[in-house]
Amino acid sequence: MSAISSTMNPTAIKESDMPEADPKKAPIERPADTVIEEGKTVGVPLSDDPKFQLRNVEVFYGETPAIKNISLDIARNEVIAFIGPSGCGKSTFLRCLNRMNDSIDSCRIKGSLQLDGQDIYDSKRDVVELRARVGMVFQKPNPFPKSIYDNVAYGPRIHGLANRKSDLDDIVENSLRKAGLWNEAKDRLDAMATGMSGGQQQRLCIARAIAVSPEVVLMDEPCSALDPIATARIEELIAELSESYTIVIVTHSMQQAARVSNRTAYFHLGHLVEVNDTSKVFTMPEHELTESYITGRFG
Amino acid sequence: MTNPGSQAELVRRSLKRRYRKERRFRFYGIAAISIALFSLVILFTDIVSKGYTGFIKTTVTLEVHLDGELMYLNDASDPEQVAMADFQAPIIKALQGYFPQATSRADKRELSRMTGSYASNQVRDLLMENPDWLGSTRTIEFPAHDTVSVYVKHAGDPGYSIRLTEQQQRWTDELLGKGVVDTGFNDVFFTSGDSREPSNAGILGALIGSLLTMGITLVIAFPVGVAAAVYLEEFAPSNRLTDFIEVNINNLAAVPSIIFGLLGLAVFIGLFGMPRSVPVVGGLVLALMTLPTIIISSRAAIKSVPPSIREAAEGIGASKMQVVLHHVLPLAMPGMLTGSIIGMAQALGETAPLLLIGMVAFIVEIPDGFFSSATVLPVQIFIWAGSAEQGFVELASAGIMVLLAFLITMNAFAIWLRKRLERRW
Numbered sequence: 156m157s158a159i160s161s162t163m164n165p166t167a168i169k170e171s172d173m174p175e176a177d178p179k180k181a182p183i184e185r186p187a188d189t190v191i192e193e194g195k196t197v198g199v200p201l202s203d204d205p206k207f208q209l210r211n212v213e214v215f216y217g218e219t220p221a222i223k224n225i226s227l228d229i230a231r232n233e234v235i236a237f238i239g240p241s242g243c244g245k246s247t248f249l250r251c252l253n254r255m256n257d258s259i260d261s262c263r264i265k266g267s268l269q270l271d272g273q274d275i276y277d278s279k280r281d282v283v284e285l286r287a288r289v290g291m292v293f294q295k296p297n298p299f300p301k302s303i304y305d306n307v308a309y310g311p312r313i314h315g316l317a318n319r320k321s322d323l324d325d326i327v328e329n330s331l332r333k334a335g336l337w338n339e340a341k342d343r344l345d346a347m348a349t350g351m352s353g354g355q356q357q358r359l360c361i362a363r364a365i366a367v368s369p370e371v372v373l374m375d376e377p378c379s380a381l382d383p384i385a386t387a388r389i390e391e392l393i394a395e396l397s398e399s400y401t402i403v404i405v406t407h408s409m410q411q412a413a414r415v416s417n418r419t420a421y422f423h424l425g426h427l428v429e430v431n432d433t434s435k436v437f438t439m440p441e442h443e444l445t446e447s448y449i450t451g452r453f454g
Numbered sequence: 455m456t457n458p459g460s461q462a463e464l465v466r467r468s469l470k471r472r473y474r475k476e477r478r479f480r481f482y483g484i485a486a487i488s489i490a491l492f493s494l495v496i497l498f499t500d501i502v503s504k505g506y507t508g509f510i511k512t513t514v515t516l517e518v519h520l521d522g523e524l525m526y527l528n529d530a531s532d533p534e535q536v537a538m539a540d541f542q543a544p545i546i547k548a549l550q551g552y553f554p555q556a557t558s559r560a561d562k563r564e565l566s567r568m569t570g571s572y573a574s575n576q577v578r579d580l581l582m583e584n585p586d587w588l589g590s591t592r593t594i595e596f597p598a599h600d601t602v603s604v605y606v607k608h609a610g611d612p613g614y615s616i617r618l619t620e621q622q623q624r625w626t627d628e629l630l631g632k633g634v635v636d637t638g639f640n641d642v643f644f645t646s647g648d649s650r651e652p653s654n655a656g657i658l659g660a661l662i663g664s665l666l667t668m669g670i671t672l673v674i675a676f677p678v679g680v681a682a683a684v685y686l687e688e689f690a691p692s693n694r695l696t697d698f699i700e701v702n703i704n705n706l707a708a709v710p711s712i713i714f715g716l717l718g719l720a721v722f723i724g725l726f727g728m729p730r731s732v733p734v735v736g737g738l739v740l741a742l743m744t745l746p747t748i749i750i751s752s753r754a755a756i757k758s759v760p761p762s763i764r765e766a767a768e769g770i771g772a773s774k775m776q777v778v779l780h781h782v783l784p785l786a787m788p789g790m791l792t793g794s795i796i797g798m799a800q801a802l803g804e805t806a807p808l809l810l811i812g813m814v815a816f817i818v819e820i821p822d823g824f825f826s827s828a829t830v831l832p833v834q835i836f837i838w839a840g841s842a843e844q845g846f847v848e849l850a851s852a853g854i855m856v857l858l859a860f861l862i863t864m865n866a867f868a869i870w871l872r873k874r875l876e877r878r879w
Contacts, residue, residue, distance in 0.1 A: 253769070255765065255768065255769065258764075258768070260692065283771045283772070283773050284771070285771075286768065286769060286770065286771035287770075287771035290769060290770065290771075291765075291769035292769075293762065293765060293766065293769070295762055297760075297762035297763060297765065297766040298766070299763060299766065299767070299781065300763075300785070309767075309770065309772075309780075310770040310771065313770070313771070313772055313773075313776055313780075314771060360766070363766075363770065364769065364770065367770060367771065
């Protein structure tokens with residue numbers, strides 16, 4: 156629970172800072188006249204030690220643009236949170252990072268996306284290798300309908316990470332330990348994963364993702380289907396994992412973003428409006444739209 | 455909206471209407487199921503009541519003195535003599551033992567029609583196997599003649615006409631009393647192939663034929679159908695060509711089966727020069743007929759695999775093929791099996807296309823391989839149902855029961871397999 160207690164409640168601060176924002180009529184008042192300049196992001200979108208270098212990224216579904224000219228660096232071993240109202244493109248952008256959009260026929264991606272200086276969308280790039288390095292945890296817990304052990308062991312097996320049964324056992328145990336699931340699962344490794352609770356399933360999915368030792372873990376609203384207790388456990392887990400992994404998390408909960416992330420990126424209608432240190436975004440947002448969103452005026 | 459009391463009243467009234475609708479709907483459902491069950495009961499009662507006698511055989515057991523002089527035979531191992539010999543004579547002689555006064559030519563002819571037409575062949579075969587039996591007296595069980603059998607089993611049944619003369623009826627009654635004519639479980643029906651004589655006809659040939667044909671159909675249609683479905687669902691680009699293929703597959707599912715028979719005749723027999731009447735060709739034709747059903751149901755099964763599972767596997771870095779083999783196929787397998795059961799059940803009951811490729815031929819031998827002439831259960835039933843001898847009517851019904859049992863066994867196996875797969879995943 157350390158992650159929660161160490162962070163201030165950002166909404167409370169904003170309301171006291173802005174006496175003119177009347178909370179009663181706030182949800183109706185939309186800053187529709189605010190002009191977003193394309194490709195213009197306030198704050199600090201770039202980094203000195205980037206894991207991902209993303210430049211002028213545009214994504215289209217058919218003819219409809221979903222991401223409009225976004226440039227962003229994701230630093231090594233940071234936790235960055237993507238926030239923004241529904242349909243703002245944060246999930247789409249996240250899925251670009253390990254090419255999960257490939258299976259959508261109508262999806263086109265422009266711009267330069269690099270992982271450690273290598274182009275992600277290079278035609279020679281092996282997507283299997285990429286996804287082994289950039290793992291993903293999804294919104295809804297989606298364990299395979301197999302045993303707990305087989306769920307975690309699946310990735311190492313297909314990538315040939317363990318030659319012997321004992322190696323595989325070690326990987327499974329370590330991953331489950333890291334995901335904080337070992338004590339609950341060690342006696343029922345052969346039980347069906349689908350029989351676990353939602354929170355356990357999501358932690359199993361995290362264990363499954365880190366079993367292949369990725370460098371980056373992408374999390375697409377990992378707690379949206381979970382209750383507050385399970386959410387707190389996952390958040391603790393993110394804090395622990397951030398020591399060894401780069402984590403990109405999409406979330407609808409601003410408290411969650413404030414609790415777990417180092418940096419926060421605010422998306423709006425396909426634009427990346429503002430990126431900054433999390434504490435700064437929630438206390439002193441530079442952009443009008445960010446401010447409106449985090450004070451709850453829309454979204 | 456203004457008066458909350460009236461709104462509650464409105465809701466209550468609509469509630470009544472809704473419940474009434476629900477009750478009516480449930481009643482329709484129960485009625486539909488009742489009608490279906492009732493029809494099924496009628497069908498089964500009819501088949502069983504008509505067909506159970508097919509499982510009963512009528513036999514004539516005689517003490518036959520294999521007199522060489524009477525048969526014009528003194529060496530049973532000499533084929534030339536065997537060809538000339540009269541094997542009917544000792545049977546008539548044995549019957550005359552019970553009816554000494556039946557000595558006229560007409561009486562003898564009537565006596566010879568107490569046992570089945572192949573009784574003399576039976577004596578001949580026995581003697582050829584055991585030449586030393588010549589001159590001895592042996593107890594031999596003969597199948598009764600069709601007319602005798604009908605009389606024994608169906609006397610008084612308006613559905614059957616008794617073709618025995620009054621004298622024969624008297625004889626039969628007398629022999630029944632002495633236990634010479636008797637009824638028993640019809641093992642012949644399960645151990646022999648077709649015959650011109652109902653008492654010698656059996657279902658085994660058609661059963662083996664169906665088994666061989668279904669084997670070919672399954673081995674070809676299931677893998678090809680599943681592979682086609684997987685390719686179309688998972689790998690094929692969506693363009694005009696795949697749309698065109700999809701429309702054609704859906705249309706093929708509705709093509710009358712006899713067209714597939716014509717196709718088989720033209721392609722497999724005409725073009726490839728395969729033999730007629732063989733299970734391989736039958737199986738190929740039925741496989742073509744079953745393919746659309748399997749492809750369509752397999753595609754539906756693949757589509758119903760939750761995308762989240764696919765994403766999960768892709769997210770870990772499974773390749774396309776691994777996603778399909780490790781996750782999509784195992785999860786879709788129960789659905790695919792269901793489609794295959796339906797397709798195979800259709801194929802098992804199919805007659806029309808097999809008529810065209812010659813599987814309607816009169817085949818006595820039990821097929822011993824995929825390339826030996828054979829017929830299948832529904833065709834055998836079709837042949838028997840159209841035969842003149844009354845004994846074939848009950849055989850046709852008995853054949854239907856065997857077909858149903860075959861079908862139930864096949865489906866039970868598939869359902870068991872599906873349950874097993876479901877438990878594993």
